[in-house]
Amino acid sequence: MRKVRKGISAVVYRSCKAFNHDRTRILDILRKVQTSLGCISGETMEMLAEELSSHRVEIEGLVSFYSFFSEKPKGKITIRLSDDIVDRFAGVDKVAKVFSDELGIGMGQTSSDLNFSLEYTSCIGMSDQAPAALINESVVTKLTPQSARTIVRKLKQNPVTSNLVKKKGDGNNADPLINAPVKNNIRRKGDVLLADRLPAEAGLKKALKMKADAVIQEIGHSGLRGRGGAGYSTGLKWELARKAKAKERYVICNADEGEPGTFKDRVLLTERPDLIFEGMTIAAYAIGGTKGILYLRAEYAYLLPYMESSLKKRRTAGLLGKNITGKKGFAFDIRIQLGAGAYICGEESSLISSCEGLRGEPKTRPPFPVEKGFLGFPTVVNNVETFCCAARILDKGARWFSGIGTDQSTGTKLLSISGDCTRPGIYEVPYGVAVTDVLDMAGADAPAIVQVGGASGDMIGRSSFHRKISYEDLPTGGSFMTFNASRNVLSIVDYFLEFFVHESCGYCTPCRVGNVFLRERIQKIKNGLAEEADLRYLKDLSNTIMMTSRCGLGHTSPKPVLSSIAHFPIVYASLTKERTDGRQASFDIQKALEESRRIAKRQSMIYDPVYGEAAD
Amino acid sequence: MKRRAIEFKIDGITVKGSAGQTVMDVADQAGIYIPRLCDVEGLEPQGSCRVCTVKVDGRPAAACTQPAAHGIDVINNTPEILSYRRDLIKMLFQEGNHLCSICEASGRCELQAMAYRLGIMEPAKYPYLQPVRPIDASHPDILLDKNRCIRCGRCIRASQQIDRKNVFGYIGRGINKRVGVDGRNLADTDVDVNDSAVAPGTCPVGCIIMKRIGFHEPIGQRKYDNAPIGSEIEKTRSGRGKE
Amino acid sequence: MKKRIATVSLAGCFGCHMSLLDIDERILDLLKVAEFDRTPLKDLKKFTKRCDIGLIEGGCCNEENVHTLQEFRNNCDVLVAVGACAIMGGLPVMRNAIMNSEDPLRECLEEAYMNSPSVYNATNDIPNDPALPLILDKVYNCSEVVKIDYQVPGCPPSGDTLWETLTALIKGVPADLPYGLIKYD
DSSP states (O other): OHHHHHHHHHHHHHHHHHTTTOGGGHHHHHHHHHHHHSSOOHHHHHHHHHHTTOOHHHHHHHHTTSTTOOSSOOOSEEEEEEOOHHHHHTTHHHHHHHHHHHHTOOTTEEOTTSSEEEEEESOOSOGGGOSOEEETTEEEOSOOHHHHHHHHHHHHHOOOGGGGOSSOOSGGGGSTTTOOOOOOOEEEOOSSSSOSSOOTTHHHHHHHHSOHHHHHHHHHHHTOBOTTSSOOBHHHHHHHHHHSOOSOOEEEEEEOOOSTTOOHHHHHHHHOHHHHHHHHHHHHHHHTOOEEEEEEOGGGGGGHHHHHHHHHHHHHTTSSBSSGGGOTTOOBEEEEEEOOSOGGGGSHHHHHHHHTTSOSOOOOSSSOTTTSOGGGSOEEEEEHHHHHHHHHHHHHOHHHHHTSBOSSSBSEEEEEEEESBSSOEEEEEETTOBHHHHHHHHTBSSEEEEEESGGGSEEEEGGGTTOBBSTTSBOOSSEEEEEETTSOHHHHHHHHHHHHHHHOOOOSHIIIIIHHHHHHHHHHHHTTOBOHHHHHHHHHHHHHHHHHOSSHHHHHTTHHHHHHHHHOHHHHHHHBOOOOSOBOTTOOHHHHHHHHHHHHTSOOTTTOTTTOSSOO | OOOOEEEEEETTEEEEEETTOBHHHHHHHTTOOOOOSSOOTTSOOOOOSOTTEEEETTEEEETTTSBOOTTOEEEOOOHHHHHHHHHHHHHHHHHSOOOGGGOTTTTTOHHHHHHHHTTOOSSOOSOOOOOOOOEEOOSSSEEEEGGGOOOOOHHHHIIIIISOOOSEEEESOGGGOEEEESSSSGGGSOOOTTOGGGSBTTBSSSSEEETTOTTOSOTTSSTTTSSOTTHHHHHHHHTTOOO | OOEEEEEEESBSOSHHHHHHHTTTTHHHHHHHHEEEOSBTTTTBOSOSSOEEEEEEESBEEEHHHHHHHHHHHHHEEEEEEEHHHHHHOTGGGGGGGGTTSSSHHHHHHHIIIIISTTOOOTTOOOOOOTTSOOEEEEEEOHHHHBOOOEEEOSSSOOHHHHHHHHHHHHHTSOOOOOGGGOOOO
């Protein structure tokens, strides 16, 4: 026993020391401990608390917040099946069954020899190659029952996940530092982001010849808006951060791409790491920032060594560090912060909390991150794609950029298209493209339901396919899922609500509790037990959640409910009916008596017709 | 340093405060009660229960964290906002296991008092979640009945901000977010019966209970038996006359 | 025309009915405008006519409760859940807290009739006479089983609260209770 304790203590000490006992790096420390010990037990938490002058409850708060940490022992190999709606329609349940049978454990369980854990996880950003899974940090895609069986057998023989890659993916996925079977599936290249042979560091070089104010002006004139979904003006954001009085300023890149059905940042991270870092460096120059963080979602940990090496090359090339490209006095460097499994960290203030080593909960606003962000310093948080656009704007000019797209939505947008189509993948399209044109490009199979913008986006039907992808009409952070008429609208809505219930941080009442109630009622409708009044209930509850929630998650989580009711009224009408007997259809007396009959070994005098005369 | 004086309206009534105050601070001073559960005098506001939702220039905001500003227009008492507040109170009731008739906090419970004030008595709107939550009776003097916890975090903040300890802290996520203790159980922590984290009035409900002193106030003489929650703030207003 | 009122106690303690008697001499005023049909107050166990108002005390813990509640719904125009048990299950609903156990109902019965420290049960049997209604898998509140029109909170609601509610219902308007009469305990 004492020996075990000593072993844990050594791991704890080593992990803390690796990050200089820096309390803000606790996510990295916990990741190290989790990997070494397979869990972060109460005892380990106590040791960590002591080592970091923290408190056990604080450590427990983190371990219990992030999905990739566990208090209970996990297997040496953890298989996490992506539980996205697209994965579901692609048959992830059959794959799960094979994993479960072959490993002899159920979902959410760990084998008794502690070799394997099996679980579902939220969308891992591989919807164009579903069903997919994470095996520790490695990705496997296009799973079938057969391939699942092979994977388990291989892992049982040799528990090394890198051996699983039979065929490497295209582009940089084949780079030895990535070594993943992941496909980029770039189907359409636009001029801004995916064009071939983009000139290296052209934007940065031009920016550094300009005054910082002029850089911000250029971004402002381009009309660039945040690509993550909220669409805030990038120029304005940078300007506010620059104006805020402070000793230090931070630039954070949001690569926590968690919106179900989005995977375009994964492709940019793979194919355009330098463009991202270039954009971040330009931002740093513009706002007077000295430090940068790229927050990489844990699901993309397989890209970490490659990203780290890109940063290293940039330092060597004088593109990071002191006197960047010889510009005296301009110093900037970037570190990568790995997430730990929490969708909410895609919300900018939660992301900052997470970077600080806190539970990934949104911060109280105002003050906004541009005034008080990371560790209280003015901070610009932008999406991966936004930084890439910024770098391109500085190279080609604001007018070039604003010449693409629409008035209020300039430039191009990367769409991650998945679902029932023959050409799922990445499409760089100018803003203002009609849904119907996108569907044609992707080879959509009899599209009947299109979800634009992921779980927090809009669900539209055929009558809205003329609508345009843009901030002023149908905004999206990149997710675009198409479904044919064989798909059940209510299954999709139910999935989104399940997702929100799982991913709500729980900070505020309406989002924590309200989403549970939304899902309960959607299931009632799905099961054909609802009445018209249930639709009014859903609208009313949705309104309360949207009006009183503290952050964007609760402001948008009822959207799948409201937009599906608005666009698919017939589906809802067919599932609801008026009941005149005054009874609740959701109450099932037979089910309520089942257990009792078994224990009493007799039938019901009232509800079993053979016995009772009152049966009706 | 003297703070800049500001003036704005709450439900059409002009109120005066100074920069740096929250909407809630100014309303309290003016004798206008904005219902709240997670916010309490003496602790940093966190804006989590959302009961104090008001509209500021037409946009919803939590009064307890919203900075007051000159010239803003705050709407507090309208049928729309009252209906949000009722919904939130019902959510908190239905999220936990609240059996008022056997709860020692009944009559001084702020959740219950808020429901009374808002006149909640219509048929159960939301389903009861009936969670299974353990009771922590490990401590010789203090009992935690987590069935009644509403995640307001007042005990957490009192422990951190007043007692300079960390007896309580949030753990879990989403609907499983809850208040944990800094140890295997409460007896395992450095809690003291004199801590403000466990003092009467810190826990708004009956989750933190002192053993052996339950039900000591007779019905009819309990805090909210006769006057609604918030009347102590509204009293100061009636003394000032109309503004 | 006098309003017809029916009342029943399901999984409750009859406290709400006791409280109804706390309207004291006002019962004479009540009987001027209303008459009772099926109610334990008159020991009348069947409906004789359709009723205007049904007052339900208690939630549903067994099949008989469900059946009775359904009969009330069938025979009453307005159904009122009276008291904590009818509204949210009340004390009986505490058994739902063991719903996560492997065999919750058996565990509940064994605790009640065999294992609890205060139980003396020489034969160690769980009562199982065929005349006993089957117990439900969990306790349901009234609005989970049938549609409920109004609720009167309290454990029990006071005589005054019931009086105000009943007079309002008889007039056909929703009760507007003053602060002191809305009580959950």
